[in-house]
Amino acid sequence: MFAPLGEIIRNGIAQTTPSGLFFAIGEQLNALSGLALCLIMAWSHMDNPRRNGTLFMSIGLVWFLLCGVLCGTLGIPSLWTVIPTAPLVLLVLRWLTELPWRQLLLIVATASYMVAIVYYLSLVIDVAVLGADSTNLRVGWPGLVNLLLLDVIALVSLWHPLHDSIPATFDSPSISKGFWQLIWLFPFVSSAIVVWCMPADNSTLLDSHMLEIAFTVAVVYSCFMVLAYFLIWYMIQQSDRLLAARRRQHYEALQTLQLQHMNERIREARQIKHNVRHHIHSLQALAAAEDMDGIRSYLDEMSKHRLLQPAPMQYCEHASLNAVLVYYCDWVRHLGADVDVKAAVPQYININNAELCSMVGNLLENATEAITQQTQGERRLKVRIRYRSGPPAALFITVDNTYGEADTSIEQIDGDLVSTKHGGTGLGTATVRETAERHHGTASFEHSDGMFRASVMLCLGD
Known part of the structure; x- marks a missing residue:
């Protein structure tokens, strides 16, 4: 069983032009960058992130290389292997981190959107440069160069927000669980829209007007996504600041109450000191009358006074x-x-x-x-x-x-x-x-x- 399968794969690779196989593997590197984005966002929530992260990327590299060989051999679009990989990445991240499902869905959906939009832009640029000579739903040299360049730009430019800003919001005390149960739908739906907007074949993009529309929509939608993520992060930061301010206000109120309490204790001490001479006069009068029962009764009442309670x-x-x-x-x-x-x-x-x-x-x-x-x-x-x-x-x-x-x-x-x-x-x-x-x-x-x-x-x- 395994021998015929291996023979089929070897024959398929032999019949595939080196450039076609190379481009198929290059397209899978785009998906590998999505894996790196997931790792960046989950880094601070992983146990032993250096070891687990290295293992995660190593297995991902092997997986996507095999997917590239498969896509290059059979001539199928890369998305056919990338989309089924997303649930596997979700399960692995769940195993490596302690993050709840709703936040892991946000991580995977965000990375999926980046992979889809970069591939979409690369395909549009490839058609714009090569025209009728472009391979259907596959990138050539112009698309591959743009694909790898945008992947590098995304990893470098998004390092800080994905590594520091977004993961920090996962532990935000001002955000309810209901927020995370819904917010992951935003990048998920956006990824679905990008995949849905991809042409069924390159002939759709050969029209210059359609090509301009496709390029403009991709750029504008990406800018919208960046702005939306910034606004979400900003609102969470503002909520955290308000919560911290309320805590400081509550702490300051406690300090004010404590000061009032100390002043009250001082006032009570002064009141006791002021009344001492009256008590002494009363006791002297009882003693002069040799009223021992009255003295005992008076002292017993004084001992029960709330100001004298320890x-x-x-x-x-x-x-x-x-x-x-x-x-x-x-x-x-x-x-x-x-x-x-x-x-x-x-x-x-x-x-x-x-x-x-x-x-x-x-x-x-x-x-x-x-x-x-x-x-x-x-x-x-x-x-x-x-x-x-x-x-x-x-x-x-x-x-x-x-x-x-x-x-x-x-x-x-x-x-x-x-x-x-x-x-x-x-x-x-x-x-x-x-x-x-x-x-x-x-x-x-x-x-x-x-x-x-x-x-x-x-x-x-x-």
């Missing part, structure tokens, strides 16, 4: 996190709730202070709001924060708080808890979950028996 000022060594804990826990304690806090976090950990304080602040702020709106029953807040040095290092956070059973604003949509009133919900929930996902962790929210529970785990590296 409030911890140091929960953990991490200064910024400790300030957030002190503020919110004192706030909840003044509401008459039972507060139980244990935190073991060192002064320096591998996470931005603003990001950490924003996440914990969101959890505690929503928990405080839920306790504030609670009209009956016991009020409780329990916080546990523990840092594990690893490797790998990790941060574990749990916040449990009571809420009013009569309030039914906690809802579940697509498996996620959504609410605008209770702890760990609403925009705070989305921010916490997004932060956890960005640090390769998890965030879960559940409620039962009047208690809301938020659990977060962050992977902070070694």
Whole structure:
């Protein structure tokens, strides 16, 4: 079986002119450049990219050389082998990277568009130069030179946007999953349009008017694609900047609240100092009357005053996190709730202070709001924060708080808890979950028996 097949291939190559076989392989190098574009976009998301990238390109080179021999032997257009290769590239990239399918589809569709438009332009230029002497749906010397030149220009000019700009948007915290589920259709449909617009034979392009239209459409559409990608990248960058600004604003608001809290504690200390002499006078009067029962009763009432209740000022060594804990826990304690806090976090950990304080602040702020709106029953807040040095290092956070059973604003949509009133919900929930996902962790929210529970785990590296 294999011997006759090998004989057929050898005879086919022998009957193919060297120039025809050479041009067929040259056309496949265009597809190889598309493979390189995929590799550039997926580079930063690959494990051991140097080894896997070299292996990826080596296998691709062998594959496309074989496809070139096949196309040159049988005289079939290159697209007949390039189009079926795209799904194979998608599967290999899925195996080499941790990217989801929707982003891999964007990568492959973008590279496919570049391959299709470059081949289309090369075919148009080949017909423009050779005219009736051009080979049907195949490039000659003019087309091949243009093909290889445009491939090099594309790889050089698109290196920065494809290697640095576009892959960076894959991890953008401001972009929802729904965006990536749809945006890959843009280059995919564009590739389909380019392939559909290709002439069935070169006779269509021999008319000078049709040739001008084909060339103009290819150039204008390529400029449109570049502009569209730039606008998408720009909008994502602007969304990231707005999100970062909101985080800074939230962090600054926390700092303002902490300052207000310190001023309040200072004011309370002054109030206690101011009232001390009145208490002394009252005690002196009771002592003069030898009213020991009155003294005991008076001292017992004083000891229960909220201003004299001991409030911890140091929960953990991490200064910024400790300030957030002190503020919110004192706030909840003044509401008459039972507060139980244990935190073991060192002064320096591998996470931005603003990001950490924003996440914990969101959890505690929503928990405080839920306790504030609670009209009956016991009020409780329990916080546990523990840092594990690893490797790998990790941060574990749990916040449990009571809420009013009569309030039914906690809802579940697509498996996620959504609410605008209770702890760990609403925009705070989305921010916490997004932060956890960005640090390769998890965030879960559940409620039962009047208690809301938020659990977060962050992977902070070694």
